[in-house]
Amino acid sequence: xxxxxxxxxxxxxxxxxxxxxxxxxxxxDNYYLQVGTTLAMLCSLCWAWNIVGGYMGYxxxxxxxxxxxxxxxxxxxxxxxxxETLAWFVAAGVGLLFALLxxxxxxxxxxxxxxxxxxxxxxxxxxxxxxxxxxxxxxxxLNLPIHAGSPDEVGRYFYLAMLGLAFIAFLVTAIVDRTQFxxxxxxxxxxxxxxxxxxxxxxxxxxxxxxxxxxxxxxTGAIYASMVAFIEPKDAFNIIMTIEIxxxxxxxxxxxxxxxxxxxxxxxxxxxxxxxxxxxxxxGLLGLIVVTVIYxxxxxxxxxxxxxxxxxxxxxxxxxxxxxxxxxxxx
Amino acid sequence: MTKATTPVxxxxxxxxxxEGIHAVDNVSLKLYAGEIVGLIGPNGAGKTTLVNxxxxxxxxxxxxxxxDGESITRKKPxxxxxxxxxxxxxxVQPFARMTVLENxxxxxxxxxxxxxxxxxxxxxxxxxxTKLAHLxxxxxxxxxxxxxxxxxxxxxxxxxxxxxxxxxxxAGLNSSEIxxxxxxxxxxxxxxxxxxxxEHLMRVVTALAERTVVLHHGAVASEGPTEEVMRDPKxxxxxxxxxxxxxxxxxxxxxxxxxx
Numbered sequence: 001x002x003x004x005x006x007x008x009x010x011x012x013x014x015x016x017x018x019x020x021x022x023x024x025x026x027x028x029d030n031y032y033l034q035v036g037t038t039l040a041m042l043c044s045l046c047w048a049w050n051i052v053g054g055y056m057g058y059x060x061x062x063x064x065x066x067x068x069x070x071x072x073x074x075x076x077x078x079x080x081x082x083x084e085t086l087a088w089f090v091a092a093g094v095g096l097l098f099a100l101l102x103x104x105x106x107x108x109x110x111x112x113x114x115x116x117x118x119x120x121x122x123x124x125x126x127x128x129x130x131x132x133x134x135x136x137x138x139x140x141x142l143n144l145p146i147h148a149g150s151p152d153e154v155g156r157y158f159y160l161a162m163l164g165l166a167f168i169a170f171l172v173t174a175i176v177d178r179t180q181f182x183x184x185x186x187x188x189x190x191x192x193x194x195x196x197x198x199x200x201x202x203x204x205x206x207x208x209x210x211x212x213x214x215x216x217x218x219x220t221g222a223i224y225a226s227m228v229a230f231i232e233p234k235d236a237f238n239i240i241m242t243i244e245i246x247x248x249x250x251x252x253x254x255x256x257x258x259x260x261x262x263x264x265x266x267x268x269x270x271x272x273x274x275x276x277x278x279x280x281x282x283x284g285l286l287g288l289i290v291v292t293v294i295y296x297x298x299x300x301x302x303x304x305x306x307x308x309x310x311x312x313x314x315x316x317x318x319x320x321x322x323x324x325x326x327x328x329x330x331x
Numbered sequence: 332m333t334k335a336t337t338p339v340x341x342x343x344x345x346x347x348x349x350e351g352i353h354a355v356d357n358v359s360l361k362l363y364a365g366e367i368v369g370l371i372g373p374n375g376a377g378k379t380t381l382v383n384x385x386x387x388x389x390x391x392x393x394x395x396x397x398x399d400g401e402s403i404t405r406k407k408p409x410x411x412x413x414x415x416x417x418x419x420x421x422x423v424q425p426f427a428r429m430t431v432l433e434n435x436x437x438x439x440x441x442x443x444x445x446x447x448x449x450x451x452x453x454x455x456x457x458x459x460x461t462k463l464a465h466l467x468x469x470x471x472x473x474x475x476x477x478x479x480x481x482x483x484x485x486x487x488x489x490x491x492x493x494x495x496x497x498x499x500x501x502a503g504l505n506s507s508e509i510x511x512x513x514x515x516x517x518x519x520x521x522x523x524x525x526x527x528x529x530e531h532l533m534r535v536v537t538a539l540a541e542r543t544v545v546l547h548h549g550a551v552a553s554e555g556p557t558e559e560v561m562r563d564p565k566x567x568x569x570x571x572x573x574x575x576x577x578x579x580x581x582x583x584x585x586x587x588x589x590x591x
Contacts, residue, residue: 184437186429195437
């Protein structure tokens with residue numbers, strides 16, 4: 001694990017941010033706690049997705065499969081009398097098994113085929129949840145025991161729980177970023193053949209990343225289920241969310257530690273703004289934003305360097321080293 | 332050069348079929364520690380296929396590959412790499428969005444079995460050896476061709492290989508760059524690493540390889556000390572051509588048997 005000053009500062013900044021977030025819970029009213037919980041939830045999902053989608057570069061569109069599996073696993077466990085916190089761990093375990101089950105066949109695919117395979121998993125799972133009445137309650141939904149306490153206490157409790165999970169996702173990302181596991185994922189993103197030739201067990205690494213993403217996603221789903229105390233298939237396996245999460249990470253910067261946070265927060269702000277001012281057009285405008293992000297900012301905000309920005313806005317005063325072009329034409 | 336009695340790598344009647352065509356046909360070879368072996372042959376002779384078979388990137392149709400007394404015939408590429416076989420690619424394959432240093436570290440971490448910090452030290456050492464240390468923070472995609480070839484070499488070296496297969500590392504380099512590369516390859520071999528040089532540049536083969544294997548239509552057409560192989564009428568006919576043979580004879584002063 002290489003720890004340099006920049007990395008230490010990033011971690012310190014992250015810890016500070018989460019500490020502030022936790023302390024804010026004492027003063028925020030219920031509405032802002034709700035907003036904060038949603039933000040923390042989206043950021044956990046973004047950090048989870050970032051491992052497979054960002055570091056490894058696989059276009060996984062199954063984030064909501066993990067989320068929904070976790071929501072149902074936790075929900076069913078709780079409905080059967082398992083204590084809430086234990087149910088979250090059960091859900092994480094189910095998420096692990098499910099990621100293995102889904103990952104082992106799907107990770108043999110690449111590119112578009114992988115994307116289609118993963119998005120299909122969302123549809124399949126929603127249909128299963130819709131039709132397996134005895135287990136999931138079917139389309140009517142599943143009621144969970146309601147967390148005891150006043151609305152304020154409950155709001156604060158789930159805010160802190162979600163924030164805690166987001167913090168875990170952040171730490172996992174930081175560790176992945178700096179260890180040979182994450183380094184291997186970055187190699188795989190760029191060239192799988194070359195990665196195996198330097199001795200990386202490509203398949204094992206890919207499954208490992210998928211499992212990490214799955215566990216974090218399922219845990220998020222389980223906490224969400226406990227919070228809303230009622231889940232139904234179209235809510236737990238929401239196809240729009242499975243697209244939105246990758247867009248958020250792209251917006252922030254794929255394969256970076258803070259990209260998911262920046263992307264998640266700015267996407268939510270953008271979305272709220274569009275909702276508030278363009279209620280009739282919001283779907284179209286959000287679609288436009290998605291396309292714009294993918295087209296103009298594929299590296300995300302954090303992927304930009306100052307050099308890129310200067311190059312874009314001051315082409316004549318470009319600092320780009322001309323030597324490389326000359327060298328290229330000469331060789 | 333002292334040669335151990337047991338070979339580092341042994342191929343036993345290795346064949347590979349592509350839809351009924353023998354890309355590699357019943358090849359048997361032995362490579363010993365610290366030697367440099369040339370592998371030559373016309374385009375499509377199966378040189379790169381042979382490298383792909385040894386490195387596990389293609390599976391062997393029949394026959395056995397034995398490395399260090401252990402069969403690696405059915406092993407996965409990453410296991411073979413970890414066991415100590417490194418290769419470079421004819422078309423260089425850097426991790427384009429990583430820096431030069433990170434590229435070499437990748438070799439040191441997984442096959443070299445090092446932690447991140449030791450890997451960085453090893454990578455810098457390898458970069459100094461290949462004279463790339465001053466470019467260590469540059470993205471690999473911005474390197475010129477000669478340096479990309481060197482990067483491949485540095486990455487393979489960082490893997491701590493016992494056997495290194497160089498697939499046309501000199502193609503596209505200019506004369507002085509080739510001279511430097513030859514020096515570099517020699518000093519690698521001096522550390523006891525067995526090297527297979529796949530080349531179309533006969534100048535490189537004659538300068539480096541004590542022993543040369545000629546592949547033609549997937550099969551070994553000739554094998555032996557480089558000087559003798561170069562004079563083999565079969566080799567001249569299949570690959571070198573009469574003009575080269577004449578020039579080689581003039582420079583080495585030994586008459587050449589003309590193919591009938």
